[in-house]
Amino acid sequence: MKILVVGGTRYFGIPMVNALLAKGHDVTIATRGNAKVDFDGEVSYVIFDRTDSASVKRALDNKKYDVIIDKIAYSSNDVKALLENVSCERYIQMSTCSVYHEDHANISEDEFVASEYPLEWMGRITDYAKTKRNAERAVLEYMDSSVCTFVRYPVVLGENDYTGRLRFYIEHINNEKPMFVDDLNEAMSFIHEKEAGEFLAYLADHPLSGAVNGCSNGTINISDIISYTEEKLGKKAILDENGDAAPFNGLKDTLSFSTEKAREAGYTFSDLESWIYKLIDFEIVG
Known part of the structure; x- marks a missing residue:
């Protein structure tokens, strides 16, 4: 598949890209151009500032991908700048378990439902949980929920x-x-960094709709x-x-977080x- 990875040259983005390459995917990495990595195979690069819609437009020019894996969607404005300038069949967003409102054991995905959240267009504010909730919600302005996956991790x-x-x-x-x-x-x-990356790559070949916890x-x-x-x-x-x-x-x-949905999709942490x-x-x- 033709996959655009937004972010991917740092931390658990590296094992994620290597896992995608091992499956034979055609990977393009979008970065600001500050880092290049020796991955386990050839990748293409595009350079843009994902907070700047004009920058994204110049770099992507309304290209289409089979899958976009968005590792650095920190706000609703980040999502807007990307998805108004590129299209895909499926979209995977690196979200966070911080979207949940209450700490307790065995939190399930339905404890935060992005479609029910009142959208605010905003940049990257200091309230991390709020800005990430809005990042999830903003995707649904551009894509049907059935082709979107929101991956929620605790501390990696x-x-x-x-x-x-x-x-x-x-x-x-x-x-x-x-x-x-x-x-x-x-x-x-x-969750360990290697598994965090590999689960994101797994989802490229094993589609899931909506949110999914990983830990x-x-x-x-x-x-x-x-x-x-x-x-x-x-x-x-x-x-x-x-x-x-x-x-x-x-x-x-x-x-702690329930990973039953991931297990049902065939992945065991x-x-x-x-x-x-x-x-x-x-x-x-x-």
């Missing part, structure tokens, strides 16, 4: 995580720096991350309400325990 972790969220805990324990953790016992789900099976407590790291480093965490605020603070409850402690080991070694 991996060896190439440029945000340093897991590394924060390891560095603070190793350097004996105080950190503030608001609740040691809240549990949450994650590893199981949850981990922040206390488990800390205690495992303490044991590995032979040092104790310094927990202090005046310390540096830790990533993943602010949970209201156990946070890994168990969290199969990779999370190996990733901590990797971060410790540095």
Whole structure:
């Protein structure tokens, strides 16, 4: 198939593109031109600023693709600038589990329905959840919901995580720096970067309509991350309400997501325990 990937040269975009190439797809990557990657095969590039409709129009000139995988649709205006200038048979958007309104265990896709959300045309605002809800909703102004997929992930972790969220805990324990953790016992789900990319690629060949969650099976407590790291480093965490605020603070409850819809489509996610402690080991070694 002829596939346009908007974004794809960073983080879990790389295993996604490699998985598409392994299936023999004709992949074009849209970027701002700031990065090129040695993928496992040949790709084409187009360069544009996806926040600028005129830039998209000049680059794509109303081309048509079998599938568009939109990894960086951060707002409704982003979606508008793209879809008013290109067409496709199917559209896959990298959304987020942040669209859900309440934290709890086993959240299902129907807890946020994009078609029922009041659309606001907006740019990339600081309210991440709101802007991503609008990004999903905006697609339905251009395409029928039956040919759209909204992929919702929790926090993505991996060896190439440029945000340093897991590394924060390891560095603070190793350097004996105080950190503030608001609740040691809240549990949450994650997904590994490789699986995050590969599931997006899987959906190119296995169409799903509407939203679909993706995450590893199981949850981990922040206390488990800390205690495992303490044991590995032979040092104790310094927990202090005046310390540096830790990533993943602010949970209201156990946070996990149902992946039944993905399983019904033939995709089974890994168990969290199969990779999370190996990733901590990797971060410790540095």
